[in-house]
Amino acid sequence: MNSPVWHPYAHLKTQRPTPKVIGGQGARFHLDSGETLLDATCSWWCMIHGYAHPRLVAAIREQAGELCHVMLGGLTHEPAERLARELVRITPPGLEHVFFSDSGSVGMEVAMKMALQYHHLQGKPHKRRLLSLMKAYHGDTLGCMAVCDPEEGMHALFSDALPRHHFAPAPRAGFAADPEEVQADLDDLRRVLERHHREIAALTMEPLLQAAGGLNMVSPHYLRGARALCDEFDVLLIFDEVATGFGRTGRLFAAEHAAVSPDIMVLSKGLTGGYLGHAATLASSRVHEAFIGDTPLHAFMHGPTFMGNPLACRVALESLAVFEQEDYLGRIDRLSRVLQRELLEDADLRAHPEVADVRVLGATAVIEAKDASSLRGVADYARRQGVWLRPFGRWLYTMPAYITNEDEMGRIIEAMKASFR
Ligand SMILES: *Cc1c(COP(=O)(O)O)cnc(C)c1O
Secondary structure, three states, X not given: OOOOOOOOOOOOOOOOOOOOEEEEEXXXXXXXOOOEEEEOOHHHHOOOOOEOOHHHHHHHHHHHHHOOOOOOOOOOOHHHHHHHHHHHHHOOOOEEEEEEEOOXXXXXXXXXXXXXXXXXXXXXXXXXXXXXXXXXXXXXXXHHHOXXXXXXXXXXXXXXXXXXXXXXXXXXXXXXXXXXXXXXXXXXXXXXXXHHHHHEEEEEEOOOEEOOOOOEEOOHHHHXXXXXXXXXXXXXXXXXXXXXXXXXXOOOOOHHHHOOOOOEEEEOHHHHOOOOOOEEEEEEHHHHHHOOOOOHHHOOOOOOOOOOOHHHHHHHHHHHHHHHHOOHHHHHHHXXXXXXXXXXXXXXXXXXXXXXXXXXXXXXXXXXXXXXXHHOXXXXXXXXXXXXXXXXXXXXXXXXXXXXXXXXXXXXXXXXHHHHO
C-alpha cells in the first residue's frame, strides 16, 4: 500500500492515509470508500463551479478535438486571444495587457520580474526590492517565498536563502473600519516607503483578504491609501488576486470594492473554474509601454512552456460565461448572507472562550481560534458528517463553490460550529 505520491504540506512520519477521490458532482466529491463529502474549500478555493460542471466539461472536450496545445512563442490562437480580451474587459480599468503562465506562483514571479525590469528600463536600476505585508502569502517558489510573511509564514526554514525584501505590518483595521481607523496602518506603510522607496520597485498585496496567511480581512480604504502612497513614491502596485479574484470577496475582483486599479494584477485559482492550472498577469499600458524600445534589454525574458494553453484558455472563457450568465454575484451574495447570519450573528459562538474572532467577507468565512489545539479533531468530525474541511493553524474556514445551495451551506456551517459547543 506504500504510495510513491509525495503529498504537499504533509509530515511524512505522522501523515494519515489520504482518502482516494474517484469523482465529483456539484459541491460534492466521492471517495472509493463509498463516502460522499461536501467540499467546504472547493479544492483550495479554485473549483468555483463545483465538480463536473457540464458546460466546463463540454468546453474542454470540444477544444481537445481542435487543439490541445501549441507554444505561444511566435504563435497565437483564438482561445488565448479571446481570453486576453475578456480579462481586459472584466478587470479594473487600465489593465490592458495579459501575460499567461501556468500557476499562481509563476504568475506572481512574472509580476515581480516585470516590476523590476520596468524600473530598470525607466532608468531606475536601483529599484530592485519589493515591499510586502506581514501575513502575506504569494506562493511557494523561491521568488514568492521571499514575499511571504517571513515569521508566521511556512517558509522560515529558507529565510537565509532568499532575497531580502521589505515588509510593512499587516493591516489591523478590518473590512468595515472607517478611514480614521485605517490611518494607523497606512502610516506604517508610509514609514517603510519613506525610508526605503529608492530601492523599492513594487508593493505586493492580496487586496482585502490575506488568505493563506490567516484570512485577514482588510478595509478598502487601505487599498486606496496604498495606491496613493505607491504613486507618491514611484512604486508599482501589484495586486495578487489569485485567491480573491472571481467573486471570492463578493465582487468580481477585490480591487472593485475600493475602485482602485493596480499596475499589475495576478489571477489564477478561479480563472479556469479550477478545471486546469493556469494564470494571467495583467499589466497597465504604462508598464507595457516601458518595454517598447530598441535595446535587447527591452524584451521580457519569460515564457512558461504551457502559457496560454488552449484547453485552459477555452475552459476559462466558459467559466466566465457561466459566471455572468448565471448571476454568480447574486449567488455569492446569498451565500454571504447565510454565512453572516449563522456565524457572525451567532453570539454564543463569538463569545466562546476558545474563539478569537469570526469573520465573513463575500463567500469566505473563518472562525479564528485562540489556539490551534482547539481545532484538533475538527476535520475528522466533519468528515463523519459528510463535510470536507481542512483547517490550518488557528483558522477554521470555508470558501465554498458558488453553486453550493443554502442547505449545503448550512451543513458546512454546522460542521464548523460543532467543535465550539
Ligand atoms: C494559491 C495562491 C498563490 C499560489 O498559487 P499556485 O497556483 O498554488 O502556485 C499565490 N497567491 C495567492 C494569494 C494564493 O492564494
